[in-house]
Amino acid sequence: MATTKLLLSLLLLVQLAATAYSIGVNYGTLADNLPPPAQVANFIKTQTNIDAVKLFDANPDIIKAFANTNISLTITIPNGDIQSLINLRTARHWIIDHVKPFYPATKIKYIAMGSEVLHWGDDALKASLVPAMRTFHNALIREGIKDVKVSTPHSLGMMLSSDPPSTGRFRPEVHTILAQILLFCRQTKSPFMVNPYPFFGWSPEKENYALFRPNSGVRDKFTGKFYTNMFDGLMDAVYSAAKAIGFGDVNLIAGETGWPSACELPVCSVQNAADYNGNLIKHIESGKGTPLMPNRTIETYIFALFNENQKPGSAAEKNFGLFKPDMTPVYNAGVMRNQQHKYYYLLSKKYNPVYWSH
Numbered sequence: 001m002a003t004t005k006l007l008l009s010l011l012l013l014v015q016l017a018a019t020a021y022s023i024g025v026n027y028g029t030l031a032d033n034l035p036p037p038a039q040v041a042n043f044i045k046t047q048t049n050i051d052a053v054k055l056f057d058a059n060p061d062i063i064k065a066f067a068n069t070n071i072s073l074t075i076t077i078p079n080g081d082i083q084s085l086i087n088l089r090t091a092r093h094w095i096i097d098h099v100k101p102f103y104p105a106t107k108i109k110y111i112a113m114g115s116e117v118l119h120w121g122d123d124a125l126k127a128s129l130v131p132a133m134r135t136f137h138n139a140l141i142r143e144g145i146k147d148v149k150v151s152t153p154h155s156l157g158m159m160l161s162s163d164p165p166s167t168g169r170f171r172p173e174v175h176t177i178l179a180q181i182l183l184f185c186r187q188t189k190s191p192f193m194v195n196p197y198p199f200f201g202w203s204p205e206k207e208n209y210a211l212f213r214p215n216s217g218v219r220d221k222f223t224g225k226f227y228t229n230m231f232d233g234l235m236d237a238v239y240s241a242a243k244a245i246g247f248g249d250v251n252l253i254a255g256e257t258g259w260p261s262a263c264e265l266p267v268c269s270v271q272n273a274a275d276y277n278g279n280l281i282k283h284i285e286s287g288k289g290t291p292l293m294p295n296r297t298i299e300t301y302i303f304a305l306f307n308e309n310q311k312p313g314s315a316a317e318k319n320f321g322l323f324k325p326d327m328t329p330v331y332n333a334g335v336m337r338n339q340q341h342k343y344y345y346l347l348s349k350k351y352n353p354v355y356w357s358h
């Protein structure tokens with residue numbers, strides 16, 4: 001009896017440890033062969049440890065499919081809608097059409113204002129970004145929604161420098177707008193989303209560093225901090241840039257990060273993608289944070305859930321998925337639930353062999 005009790009509490013501990021962190025994915029849909037949203041939502045809920053999903057749009061079928069799953073959702077306002085949302089009436093209508101029908105049955109956590117507007121947008125769009133965020137935030141409150149945060153995701157193209165991490169600074173031409181975004185985030189207690197891709201910083205010498213494999217690491221000569229992986233280096237560069245303009249207190253989210261399993265070059269391989277995403281998940285689970293953000297849990301969204309056969313650009317763009325369109329894993333990234341069950345089994349066997357003879 002006592003041993004059974006001990007076993008149960010051990011299992012509970014393992015379960016608590018396993019659910020203390022969050023694994024997020026980006027559910028992109030630029031493909032003509034993906035399963036229906038209801039099937040995808042059920043798959044994520046029942047077969048994986050993924051508990052947060054980010055969309056690149058506000059597809060009502062997908063938002064509805066996640067109702068009552070307890071999976072947190074980020075929905076994205078298309079770049080083309082942003083300028084109209086400076087108007088409060090328009091913003092309230094957007095919420096009435098795209099949020100309220102599904103809220104709170106679907107656990108909408110964040111609204112992302114556009115996708116990488118500082119990279120893709122023209123001057124008029126960039127200028128409307130923060131006013132639209134402010135108006136949208138007010139519109140949510142007027143519509144009685146107080147627990148949905150407004151953020152905006154940006155690529156690291158906004159960085160002037162990022163190596164060593166403590167010298168991270170924003171480009172002068174986006175400096176003012178980033179200060180406005182960070183001020184909005186601070187005032188509304190919302191996080192700032194950035195998209196770090198060590199994949200784009202890959203070089204043969206830095207492969208192990210980029211993939212979280214054993215490597216000799218890099219010391220930042222200005223802070224003395226020691227880096228064992230490029231993901232931490234990039235996040236700390238953004239942190240340093242934000243801190244340099246007075247916003248070191250704003251939480252950062254990794255809104256997109258990942259590694260393709262196939263492309264024309266050897267840098268893309270199933271092994272590399274499995275190492276990057278698998279080790280990234282372990283790193284996030286460790287709760288260690290980064291050298292400049294110790295013990296901060298960085299909410300992280302892997303790009304992407306599926307390989308997307310209609311994604312424009314290089315072959316790499318089409319092969320970032322953890323899963324094939326038939327929902328079989330491209331590789332083992334440690335997101336499947338049955339792996340956790342195996343872990344329970346091993347652990348309980350190791351700690352309590354007697355149990356198995358009963």
Ligand SMILES: *[C@@H]1O[C@H](CO)[C@@H](O)[C@H](O)[C@H]1NC(C)=O
Nearest residue numbers: 019022051069070071072107
């Ligand atoms: C829902 O998810 C949250 C974490 O996001 C967790 O704390 C809570 O226990 C979950 N609720 C249910 C009913 O599973």
Ligand SMILES: *[C@@H]1O[C@H](CO)[C@@H](O)[C@H](O)[C@H]1NC(C)=O
Nearest residue numbers: 287288289292293294295296
């Ligand atoms: C981080 O957590 C560890 C272990 O709990 C603790 O020893 C350390 O002081 C923490 N560091 C900071 C900066 O909070």
